[in-house]
Amino acid sequence: MSPHKTKRENFIRAVARLDAAVQDYQQYHMESIRDGMIQRFEFSFELAWKALKEYMTEQGVSDLQFPKQILQEAYAAGLIDDQAVWLEMLRARNSMSHIYDDELAAKIAQRIDAVFLPVLQSLVQFFKS
Template sequence: MNSKFEAKLANFRNALQRLKEAVDEFNQPGASEVIRDGVIQRFEFTYELAWKTTKVYLEDLGIVDINSPKAVIREAYAQRLLGDEKNWLLMLKDRNMTSDMYKEEMTEEVAERISTLYIQEFEFLLQKLQ
């Protein structure tokens, strides 16, 4: 693999580690809204790094002209890089919503999905890309 991929993979790995640290704090009793918001923000950049790293990986395999997150998700699933395509499409939907979240219950639901579902999906992808 090329150095561009290696750099993106290292950034994705680091972002995932930082997200996991925030989720650990979020899962503590009495975690504040600030911690929850930090989980969501770390999720946003981990998600961006995940799909962009996957795009470079697929390009290195000769799969080009996939430029949107949804197209990358579909191709990555076809290449068996993802565990559950439905979870990734839900993740995409949540990522698109995060910058416009004003309702407390939606924010809490997304943070819970990050904690219970998305971390595992990121870890599965990281394992496949390494």
């Protein structure tokens, strides 16, 4: 198995785990589950942009280094649908990685459930096809 395929497979598994955490949080609505869900979002998002980078590199796109640049190129190539949401996910990941704020965590948890998870699942479907 190529390392590129492994990155995509890891991303697919990470999103499945994020989905499970979202379902747990919907059912139990506990802060500890919310925090785990946010952490799963962080590594799912990290794997998403890295898998996109690897995919685009395989397609001949070079000089991709930074997440924002990769997301912009993926949008331009039609690999992702909503650049604004992807950039929002990048900001959410960055804000939670550097500063923990309970109010912000609650807002991000809501966005993960309502918006971010479906967008990540859409990328999963692209990689599976």
